[in-house]
Amino acid sequence: MNDLDQLVQSATADFGAAPSPAELENAKARFLGKAGRVTELLKGLAALSPDEKKSRGADINQAKQRIEAALQARRDALAAAELEAQLQAEALDVTLPGRGRGQGGLHPVSRTLQRIEAIFGSMGFDVADGPEIETDWMSFTALNNPENHPARSMQDTFYVDMKDAQGRWLNLRPHTSPMQVRYAQAHAARHAGVEPMPEIRVIAPGRTYRVDSDATHSPMFHQCEGLWIGENISFKDLKSVFSDFLRQFFETDDLDVRFRPSFFPFTEPSAEVDIAFASGPLKGRWLEVAGSGQVHPNVVRNYGLDPERYIGFAFGMGPDRLTMLRYGVSDLRLFFEGDLRFLSQFK
Numbered sequence: 001m002n003d004l005d006q007l008v009q010s011a012t013a014d015f016g017a018a019p020s021p022a023e024l025e026n027a028k029a030r031f032l033g034k035a036g037r038v039t040e041l042l043k044g045l046a047a048l049s050p051d052e053k054k055s056r057g058a059d060i061n062q063a064k065q066r067i068e069a070a071l072q073a074r075r076d077a078l079a080a081a082e083l084e085a086q087l088q089a090e091a092l093d094v095t096l097p098g099r100g101r102g103q104g105g106l107h108p109v110s111r112t113l114q115r116i117e118a119i120f121g122s123m124g125f126d127v128a129d130g131p132e133i134e135t136d137w138m139s140f141t142a143l144n145n146p147e148n149h150p151a152r153s154m155q156d157t158f159y160v161d162m163k164d165a166q167g168r169w170l171n172l173r174p175h176t177s178p179m180q181v182r183y184a185q186a187h188a189a190r191h192a193g194v195e196p197m198p199e200i201r202v203i204a205p206g207r208t209y210r211v212d213s214d215a216t217h218s219p220m221f222h223q224c225e226g227l228w229i230g231e232n233i234s235f236k237d238l239k240s241v242f243s244d245f246l247r248q249f250f251e252t253d254d255l256d257v258r259f260r261p262s263f264f265p266f267t268e269p270s271a272e273v274d275i276a277f278a279s280g281p282l283k284g285r286w287l288e289v290a291g292s293g294q295v296h297p298n299v300v301r302n303y304g305l306d307p308e309r310y311i312g313f314a315f316g317m318g319p320d321r322l323t324m325l326r327y328g329v330s331d332l333r334l335f336f337e338g339d340l341r342f343l344s345q346f347k
């Protein structure tokens with residue numbers, strides 16, 4: 001083996017030992033660079049006679065070409081290895097099953113509202129919806145709660161610094177009771193001159209707002225109003241309808257219901273509705289679930305109806321409270337924090 005064959009062999013071995021493109025370029029410099037061994041050989045030609053120069057020059061050039069070919073082969077090999085490694089790292093198993101979409105569920109309070117609507121629906125009640133930004137007149141005055149009356153503080157509310165077109169102050173409604181007036185007024189107008197006027201039977205579920213915040217009160221909460229007005233609707237009907245609703249809602253007849261005398265400006269007489277379960281963790285404890293009463297004649301007048309002729313009952317209950325009782329939830333705020341660990345239990 002002549003010196004040039006040895007040189008090619010040593011270059012090929014060096015290139016083969018280079019683990020990365022950067023080190024391969026260093027190895028290349030040792031042979032083909034300015035001070036590389038091939039370059040040194042070519043410089044040595046200067047000292048030779050013209051004939052020797054010709055044959056030696058041709059041999060060196062051939063060796064140089066073989067070294068360049070070995071370099072290219074190693075470059076290709078390194079590039080292929082790098083691509084292979086990258087493909088391995090990014091390997092995708094296209095045969096894996098998809099991750100699927102997370103399945104949502106109804107919020108527990110929405111479930112309760114649907115339940116309430118279904119039960120009252122089966123008793124012939126319509127369902128009405130109304131504005132959450134309400135006029136002071138609808139929230140209080142029309143409900144027999146005059147301006148500056150201390151009873152307004154029972155529902156201390158969020159006022160909006162704005163008036164409506166008729167110059168009435170606006171607030172975030174503190175209860176769903178304004179819907180009694182809105183619905184009854186529309187009903188009376190729709191049936192004007194119809195004899196006899198069909199009865200009013202409606203529930204109005206929705207969001208309500210008060211300056212209140214603790215484990216059982218949230219500044220935003222839900223209420224569901226109920227109203228039944230006709231020519232002969234009495235407190236006796238309130239008791240049977242509401243007791244029947246509660247037994248259906250909680251799916252038990254083992255439930256005591258009591259109407260405890262109370263005060264609301266819009267009803268006379270008024271009662272707080274309490275329930276007590278006959279079994280379970282809350283057994284025997286009286287729990288307040290609604291306010292109710294026989295609608296005050298002043299309120300019936302504000303419906304646009306004659307209180308000498310039309311009479312009936314109203315109630316306002318707390319669906320959030322009912323949801324807590326039904327599912328055994330102890331902190332109301334959990335309903336409104338949006339924590340999926342809590343909510344997904346109701347799917």
Ligand code: DAH
Pocket residue numbers: 155174175176177225226264266267290291292293294313314315316317
């Ligand atoms: N609006 C009352 C409240 O938020 C609840 C209520 C009591 C509604 C008696 C009624 C009713 O319709 O008759 O505390």
